Amino acid sequence: MTRTRTQPKPASPPIARKTGKSPDVESSPDTRARLIDAAGEEFAEHGFAKATVRDICARAGANIAAVNYHFRDKETLYLETLRHAHRYSIEHYPHHGGLKPDAPAKDKLRAFVRAFLAKMLDCKRPKWHGRLISREMTEPTPALTLLIEEGVRPQFGALCAIVRELAPSVKGDEMEACAASVIGQALHYHHCNSMIKRLYTERKDGFPFDLEFLTDHITRFSLAAFDGLERGAREKNKNRRTNNS
């Protein structure tokens, strides 16, 4: 039980930060960054439980002990990787999609849907970000709180604002359910990706759903729904007025 490392307590392992030299950069940017990258791919592909530290280190070209040196343990590495993916996500895919706040609500909805789908489906540089985040939704770990408060809640709020513009007569729980309907449509292609692909394996023309097609469909479907809901509310109002008078 003799400890030779710098830390006196097992509760505060190395983690190697702030060497005193580079003030703003974390130590060993090389290995540490490569580990996060490799961990992201492994975690996204196999999930937290089945991803092994050995594979992660092998992919990163690092020693097995690297994970426990740079991060405390596998779980901390996971949390840090998730944080990284999440930061990247909210930086590169703003929900307004570059639109001004006074843009037409329809355009804002389309931009939101596109950004949401892109975040999940688009296989840009770090293609594991989406899978990692959605995995956290399906089987939450303690890291879920971070995602919700910083990512989900603001985005959901923004979508609710758009919904209020498009269907002002819908209020309360119904309004939030409408927002959930939009998100649900988009997430479906992410969660059930493997199943949907399997459903279409026999088709000669392959998988027909790309980012453009899906953005188009979901926007049109949702706009049609909002339109119909508003129309229904107007008619109900009319009926009530004629009945009352």
Next chain:
Amino acid sequence: MTRTRTQPKPASPPIARKTGKSPDVESSPDTRARLIDAAGEEFAEHGFAKATVRDICARAGANIAAVNYHFRDKETLYLETLRHAHRYSIEHYPHHGGLKPDAPAKDKLRAFVRAFLAKMLDCKRPKWHGRLISREMTEPTPALTLLIEEGVRPQFGALCAIVRELAPSVKGDEMEACAASVIGQALHYHHCNSMIKRLYTERKDGFPFDLEFLTDHITRFSLAAFDGLERGAREKNKNRRTNNS
């Protein structure tokens, strides 16, 4: 390497069936059934990888070796458990919901949505069925094929038929995307259950989304969308005709 069991080959382990006495009933109905039940809860709660044979046996009140005796191994137990849940599911929640084939399409849609939600959310007897099946969608195992061919594909086909009735002008990939939109809305509350609940923790009145509310909302939202899509198609047709003539 001496084998004392009944089977000469490791490829065909005991599995204890057809004792010769009870022709239609599998042997050891007690332990075997209890194992499937316990396995269902464990697999649903922790997933295939993290669920342990030891915990399953403990929950079933059986010996550790019971799994390898009654089923070949952990994976076969999983497959058998999934099969059980799946059979129960298609038996107890027919997608037509008891409606006749000539019922109005709107009613059929509502029945479909209700059955779909109930299958996933309703906490009837075996509350782990839904979680198990949806887990298979998110991270498929080789057992996925069974679910798709026997469960998903027929249901999806039935929904497509309803969509064709409600929005006859929508065809091809668009039509299937519409069906996916309906399913996506329903599945959302299942996949993101933990996240949605967390989003609502601060609310004084608790989680507002029960089976009735969700059935109502999703049906209304989707019907409004189909209505709007049809209306849009009619207008486009009208425009084309006036432009052409």
Next chain:
DNA sequence: ATGGCCGTCAAACATCCGTTTGAATCGGAC
């Protein structure tokens, strides 16, 4: 040059988990 860190490495450790084993137990057939 030297000493003290920091990062890396191979090897081992400790634990957990799926599976196997061989004996013990039970129940019915003869």
Next chain:
DNA sequence: GTCCGATTCAAACGGATGTTTGACGGCCAT
């Protein structure tokens, strides 16, 4: 009663995995 197959059991095996260890080498300030 005896035998035989089915079932259960405690114990152990073998492998994988997260983690720790102690040494080695490079780098910089002294």
